[in-house]
Amino acid sequence: MDLDLTVAAALGFPKPQYTAVERERRWLCREVPRSLIRQTLTVTDLYVTGARLRLREMRPVQGGPGQLRLTRKADVDARTRLITSIYLPEEEFALLAAVLPGPRLKKIRHRLHAVSGVLMSVDEFQGELAGLVLAEAECTTDAALAALPLPPFAAREVTDEPQYTGAWLVKHGLPG
Numbered sequence: 001m002d003l004d005l006t007v008a009a010a011l012g013f014p015k016p017q018y019t020a021v022e023r024e025r026r027w028l029c030r031e032v033p034r035s036l037i038r039q040t041l042t043v044t045d046l047y048v049t050g051a052r053l054r055l056r057e058m059r060p061v062q063g064g065p066g067q068l069r070l071t072r073k074a075d076v077d078a079r080t081r082l083i084t085s086i087y088l089p090e091e092e093f094a095l096l097a098a099v100l101p102g103p104r105l106k107k108i109r110h111r112l113h114a115v116s117g118v119l120m121s122v123d124e125f126q127g128e129l130a131g132l133v134l135a136e137a138e139c140t141t142d143a144a145l146a147a148l149p150l151p152p153f154a155a156r157e158v159t160d161e162p163q164y165t166g167a168w169l170v171k172h173g174l175p176g
Contacts, residue, residue: 003082011074012052013082022073022083022138023145026164027154029133032122036112043109043123047170049102054166057093058109068093078160079145105129105170115151118144122153128173134164 003016013019039060046055052072059066071085088096106126112119118137125132135154139145150157158164163175 004076007076008082011076011082012072013074013084018084020083021076022081023079023140023142024081024136024138025079025145025148025157025159027135027151028156028158028164029122029135029151029153030155031153032110032124032133033112033115033151033153036115037110038113039111041109041111043107045105045107045166045170046097046100047102047105047167048100053100055093055096055100057097061108070096078162080142103170105166116149118148120151125169129169132169132174134158 003019003021005016008014008016008019040062041058041060044057047053048055052074054071054073056069056071057066058068068088068090069085070088071083073081073083075081107129108124108126110122110124112121114120115137118139120135120137122133122135125134135151137145137148137151139148161175162168163172
């Protein structure tokens, strides 16, 4: 999918050179495929109230530097969104985390070895969302995304169900 500049501008992304296109599919999982894990991270997302902004803290469980970033996303459709991020040093991240209002979502992210030739991740949600396990895969083209099969550890696809997005889950909780 080429970036439609009119759609991008209407979603608040007027400069394509600062905008990435994210193509993603999501699946509800029965379990985490532990034998496929290559890295595990803790993730805390702060969804800024009244905005399309998310402040993310992602740190490897095994130690090492984390990724701290402020991201803005807007959905073009259920599988495609526009995204831009600012990576932050610890001090600036701490400043924003202390002053930005919004609910937080916590999860353990497992990055997997390739499944069907694609790198995937599986999130185990924490707190009020404990028990929810979602897999996601990103591709660089619409065709590659459409060709992904149901992962063997997944129960069903939920890409087209907005109640399985982070922004929905943090606001409304587990789908009924």
